[in-house]
Amino acid sequence: MLVLMKTLKEFTPIITDRLFSNDVSFQKTLDYRLGKEKSASLHEVFEKWEKNLSHWENLADEAARPEKLPRIQKFDRVGNRTEKIIISLETKTIRREVVEQGIFMGCSTLEKMAKIYLLGQIGESGGVTCPLACTDGTIKVISAKGSTFLKENFLPLLSSVDYPLSGAQFITEQAGGSDVGATEGRAVKTKEGYQIYAEKWYCSAYDEFFVVTARPEGAAAGTEGLALFFVPRLIDGKVNSLSIRRLKDKLGTQALPTAEVDFEGATGYLIGKEEDGFYNLMNYVINTSRIHNAANALAFLRRAFVEARNYAEQRVAFGSEIIHYPLVQEYLTHLLSLLIPRRNFYFGMLALLDQVGLVPENRDERLWLRFLINLMKYRTAVCTTEGIKEAVMVFGANGIINDFSILPRLVRDGLILETWEGTHNTLGLQILRDAARFDFLGRFVGEVQKILAAWPTTVFPESRKLYDTFFKEGLSVITPDHLSNPTWGTTHARRIVDWAGELLEIGSLVQEGIKTNQQNLLLLATYRVHLICGGLLHNFNNPLLNSPSGALLSLIREE
Structure with missing residues (x-):
């Protein structure tokens, strides 16, 4: 039970070992996506998982202290080269325990990502979720395309407690940045395999095993000529001809080492075929x-x-807890409207992924899934720091104090999430390029028409009308001819993606809300429709903002 404070000294922080148990709306989404019987068994898994979070957050806070940050070790005590990065004991502990708790143990993608959604609520300053992502990708590409040698010798290590979360991917170079086709790194074929010569500019989660892009001698320019390699830090116990140049001094995720690394003839093992390198990297x-x-x-x-x-x-101000003030309620409602539609749609995407696989055989299905993945990366990242800053504003001056709450750390770490694995512009342009490769508009229109068909004209009719108008007005502008025009398309790429994202995300709320009779989801969809589809002046008529204060409070409290 929440205890109201009379003074700030009586403030009670949240209990981090109940981040799943107290997230009722997320539990209902799992029920909707999986069915109650299957979801109930996962509830038990997540209730066990959440018991670790308070302990892991304490370790993450300690790992973020300046004296605990990563450092380079070039040589051991007797002068042997090591080229290691020393991370804190706290970071090592979280990584080991995350693996011990079964993050790689044969679960569905949805279950794994639900665990990561809970784990991520302690922030990235523990230096855990990035290497977890990199290791997961390394496991997937070796499982799908690796040689028997790689599968037998390295795959067991990547998922083991002995090498917890030790995979990384080094793609970016100084010259090209996000332009992967401009990679200058070379791969020279030898009797034993390949020697890699490359200067990698942004190497996060440096540990033991690296996925590296390089261009074989004589290969084509651009992405078509790139090959993908697996490079261990050590070969037969000795440094594999690589050197750490320096650690990046990043704004956020400081407990996570990000380095510049020179590969100076390092032994690399080809993953898949040379000519499929970029395809395997992306997929x-x-x-x-x-x-x-x-x-x-x-x-x-x-x-x-x-x-x-x-x-x-x-917090009491001017004689009342501030949650009762309309402007504070709107801050919190807007935060919910950033989170819930994207989260519901994201877990719908994961359910689809578990059905069709990460790389479906059907080309159109593969491109549609790739669109969804890129859409969700962009749409979740683009609002991260915006949402956290709104939370800071609810705290007022207390929101910017590092030891008062996790929010300052989340702001810093959130900016890293916005830039990692493709900036907003990069994602928008990639979605646009992919849209030209299949009947994107046809598939998209079909999805929105399903939403409208499921939305009765008697349920929030004004909101439904605004949604339909927003959809049709977009189609009148975003035509096949315009999409095929490079100048127009690249100018409006992010507007196109935001239009599509809002329609699909709001639609996911409507579909779930109607099917499960969750009034809160329909109210949130209505709020979002008026906010986005109606324009600024429509918010004066936003039914949720103009409802009795108790209705808004009930939504915020997720009752």
Whole structure:
């Protein structure tokens, strides 16, 4: 039971070992996506998982202290080269325990990402969720495309407690940045395999095993000529001809080492065929990281909302708890409207992924799933710091104090999530390029028409009308001719993606709300429709904002 504080000294923080048990709306989404029987068994799994979170958060807080941050070790005590990065005992402990708790043990993608959604609510300063994503992608690409040698010798290590979360992916180079086709790294074929010569510019989660892009001698320019390699840090116990240049001094995720690494003839093992390198990179490694990134962005938003609501329930100003003031309620409602539609749609995407696989055989299905993954990476990341800053505003000056709440750390870490695995512009342009490769508009229109068909004209009729108008007005502008025009398309890429994202995300609320009779989801969909589809002046008529204060409070409290 919440205890109201009379003074700030009586403030009670949230209980982090109940982040799943107290998230009733998430539990209902799992019931909707999986069915109550299957969902009930997972509830038990997540209730066990959440018991670790308070302990892991304490370790993450300690790992974020300046004296505990990563450092380079070039040589051991007797002068042997090591090229290691020393991380804190706290970070090592979380990584080991996450693996011990079964993060790689044969669960569905939805179950794994639900665990990561809960884990991510302690932030990334423990240096855990990034190497978890990288290791997961490394496991996937070797499982699908690796040689027998790689599968037998390295696959067991990647998922083991002895090498917890030790995979990484080194793609970015100084010259190209997000332009992977500009990679200058070379791969020279030898009798034993390949020697890799490359200067990798942004190497997060440096540990023991690396997935690296390089261009074989004589290969084509651009992405078509890239091959993908597995490079261990050590070969027969000795450093594998690589050197750490320096650690990046990042704004956030400081407990996570990010380095510049020179490969100076390092032995690399080809993953798949040379000519399929970029294809395998995108389908198995990058897509996996983007799925993880979305789960973490949603986690940050959820934690920010819970922190802000908890504070607003207790903080007394001008004679009342501030949660009763309309402008504070709107802050919290807006935070929910950023989180819930994206989260519900994201877990729907995961349910689809578990049905069709990460790389479906059907080309159109594969491109549609890739669109959904890129959409969710962009749509969850683009609002992360916006949402956290709104939570900070609920706290007022207390929101910017590092040791008062997790929010300052989430702001810093959230900016990293926005840039990792593709900036907003990069994702928008990739979605646009993919849209030209299949009947994107046809599939998209069909999905929205299903939403409208499931939305009775008697249920929030004004909101339904606004939604339908927003959809049709978009179609009148976003035509096949415009999409095929490179100048127009690249100019409006993010507007196109935001239009599509809002329609699908709001639609997911409507579909779930109607099917499960959840009035709160329909109210939130209505709020979002008026906010986005109606324009600024329509918010004066937003039915949720103009409802009795008790209705808004009930929504915020997720009652």
